[in-house]
Amino acid sequence: MKKLLLFVLIFAGLTGFKHGNTRTITGTVYSKDDGLPLPGVSVTAPGTQIGAITNDQGKFTIKVPEAANNLAFAFVGYNRKTVKLGKTDTLTVYLETNAKQLNEVVVVGYGSVQGQDYSGYVSASAPAEKQTLSRHFSQTQDKSYKTVVTKRDDDDESYAGITENAFTTVKNAPLSTFSVDVDAASYSNVRRFINQGQMPPADAVRIEEMINYFHYNLPAPTDGGPVAIHTELSAAPWNTKHRLLRIGLKAKTIDAQKLPPSNLVxxxxVSGSMFQDNKLPLVKSSMKMLVEQLRPQDRVAIVAYAGNAGLVLPATSGDKKSTINDAIESLAAGGSTAGGEGLKLAYKIARENFMVKGNNRIVMCTDGDFNVGPSSDGDMEQLITKERDSKVAISIMGFGMGNYKDSKMETLADKGNGNYAYIDNITEAHKALVSEFGGTLFTIAKDVKLQVEFNPAKVQAYRLLGYEDRMLAKEDFNNDKKDAGDMGLGHTVTALYEIVPAGIKDDYAGSVDPLKYQKALPVSVDRSSDEMMTIKFRYKDPDSATSKLSQVSIKDNPKALEATSVDFRFAAAVAEFGMLLRGSQFKQQSTYVQAISLAKGAKGNDEEGYRSEFIRLAESAKSMANELASK
Structure with missing residues (x-):
């Protein structure tokens, strides 16, 4: 008995010793090529399950056992590095790039089931209380698990084709009309390609989403309205004979305590394709971040889908974070993908818990690879258009690579009164779900449209950069039944027009032969006006069916490029970079060197490091482009 007591005391003492003897290591990870900090780097202690991720400034903090000898650093597109721990608790680490294209083998797990395919909903290894979160699943799930080996194939990604906006003559079309777009998925997806040593497909590059990824310092509205309009005019960096107009919209912000309650689904x-580390595991971490932002008045339900769709967690108060997080953690990947069924069930649950004065929204996390039931982009558009009448909005969070279906998720967001973000690492998840929480989840103005009327006495031709899938007919501007994009709390939206001033001779104004059967009517032009254009802005309050109108006129009084704001110059640099990545026929004198130089001079107060990261990406793309050109 004494020996047993002595053994227990010794074990307790050792246990206490192990728990108490840890050390905290902090540091910063940089790219060796350019010396810029690297966000999103995985930091792990080999032989343990302890890990951390570098923040937007490349910094990390990790607690490791006293006996730990090394830390391992890994980031896509860079060589893995192991650093030996010495006496210092502060590290500075430099990672070397590796442009070798990734073609690894990924192990995908899935549950084999009997009867209907319910695999992938709840982990077979989860505690019993987690496995019974949904009786719908537990009745038929078989506990045996298999693994299959699949080769990642980047050619299986799909992107909607883009036909670039061309220059339009003011004589033939004085009005340009489009819907706003707050999505930013294209930029983080482009970043993923470049970080893994590849140039992105041209159709993956949506210039407006790249520009709108970044925060711009625009004043909030002061007239009581939800959105303020700001403009700037200068020369286009890639063709100084042309003008570049920036239209900036800034949505108001509301104190977090005054936000309406949320009904979230x-x-x-949880299909088999979500098994990879940058898919379902990253989804779980991302959703837990969102759960931390919830209040007692908020409610969350969880729907999961693989071969079928089911309710994993009924609507639960936002203060029951442990219950919600347990439900999230219980999910496991496996089976086919009935995305359409999942959407239908999510909308049904959202309607059943609808909050009349609240924020009703679905947060969908997927790689978009639907393969059971309605699955085409057209099917999704038809389904989502029907469901949006429910007044339930949708936020699409895209994850993963290889079989990523960008086109499907863009359709869901565009047609479903929603927004779309691509989450490639935990830092991006923090940006979308914590830093930009209000903009992601709370609509402040809906069906937001812009219409620009150009004065033919001042403007010969114009071109809107990006927004190709957001163009509207001129009649749609005054049609309140025509759906358009929404803006969330604190959102900024930037649109750039390249303008050919009247009297400039170049190849972009265009001309056509005189008509044979109609005689061209003379156009009466008011040459006394010094206005270059008038911008009309139309929106609806979130609970209204009737739009409101405001407008502003712009004079032909451009600033010198160096006298414009850092935001103007940075947005222009991003647009120039986007045209180069797309191989745009309108890039004119654009160069990587010019875009990088412009961005370096317009970093401004880059507290979060996103602009520095852009410069690093542009320099990497320049190197790859030079290498491709030399072959």
């Missing part, structure tokens, strides 16, 4: 893809 997390719609999570």
């Amino acid at each position: 997390f719609l999570i893809d």
Whole structure:
């Protein structure tokens, strides 16, 4: 008995010793090529399950056992590095790039089931209380698990084709009309390609989403309205004979305590293709970040889908974070992908818990690879258009690579009164779900449209950069039944027009032969006006069916490029970079060197490091482009 007591005391003492003897290591990770900090780097202690991720400034903090000898650093597109721990608790680490294209083998797990395919909803290894979160699943799930080996194939990604906006003559079309777009998925997806040593497909590059990824310092509205309009005019960096107009919209912000209650449905893809580390595991971490932002008045339900869709967690108060997080953690990947069924069930649950004065929204996490039931982009557009009448909005969070279906998720967001973000690492998840929480989840103005009327006495031709899938007919501007994009709390939206001034001779104004059967009527032009254009802005309050109108006129009084704001110059640099990545026929004198130089001079107060990261990406793309040109 004494020996047993002595053994227990010794074990307790050792246990206490192990728990108490840890050390905290902090540091910063940089790219060796350019010396810029690297966000999103995985930091792990080999032989343990302890890990951390570098923040937007490349900094990390990790607690490791006293006996730990090394830390390992890994980031896509860079060589893995192991650093030996010495006496210092502060590290500075430099990672070397590796442009070798990734073609690894990924192990995908899935549950084998009997009867209907319910695999992938709840982990077979989860505690019993987690496995019974949904009786719908537990009745038929078989506990045996298999693994299959699949080769990642980047050619299986799909992107909607883009036909670039061309120059339009003011004589033939004085009005340009489009819907706003607050999505930013294209930029983080482009970043993923470049970080893994590849140039992105041209159709993956949506210039407006790249520009709108960044925060711009625009004044909030002061007239009581939800959105303020700001403009700037200068020369286009890639063709100084042309003008570049920036239209900036800034949505108001509201104190977090005054936000309406939220009725949220997390719609999570748990099919076999979500097994990879940058898919379902990253989804879980991302959703837990969102859960931390919830209040007692908020409610969350969880719907998961693989071969079928089911309710994993009924609507639960936002203060029951442990219950919600347990439900999230219980999910496991496996089976086919009935995305359409998942959407239908999520909308049904959202309607059943609808808050009349609240924020009703689905947060969908998926790689978009639907393969059971309605699955085409057209099917999704038809389904989502029907469901949006429910007044339930949708936020699409895209994850993963290889079989990523960008076109499908863009359709869901565009047609479903929603927004779309691509989450490639935990830092991006923090940006979308914590830093930009209000903009992601709370609509402040809906059906937001812009219409620009150009004065033919001042403007010969114009071109809107990006927004190709957001163009509207001129009649749609005054049609309140025509759906358009929404803006969330604190959102900024930037649109750039390249303008050919009247009297400039170049190849972009265009001309056509005189008509044979109609005689051209003379156009009466008011040459006494010094206005270059008038911008009309139309929107609806979130609970209204009737739009409101405001407008502003712009004079032909451009600033010198160096006298413009840092935001103007940075947005222009991003647009120039986007045209180069797309191989745009309108890039004119654009160069990587010019875009990088412009961005370096317009970093401004880059507290979060996103602009520095852009410069690093542009320099990497320049190197790859030079290498491709030399072959």
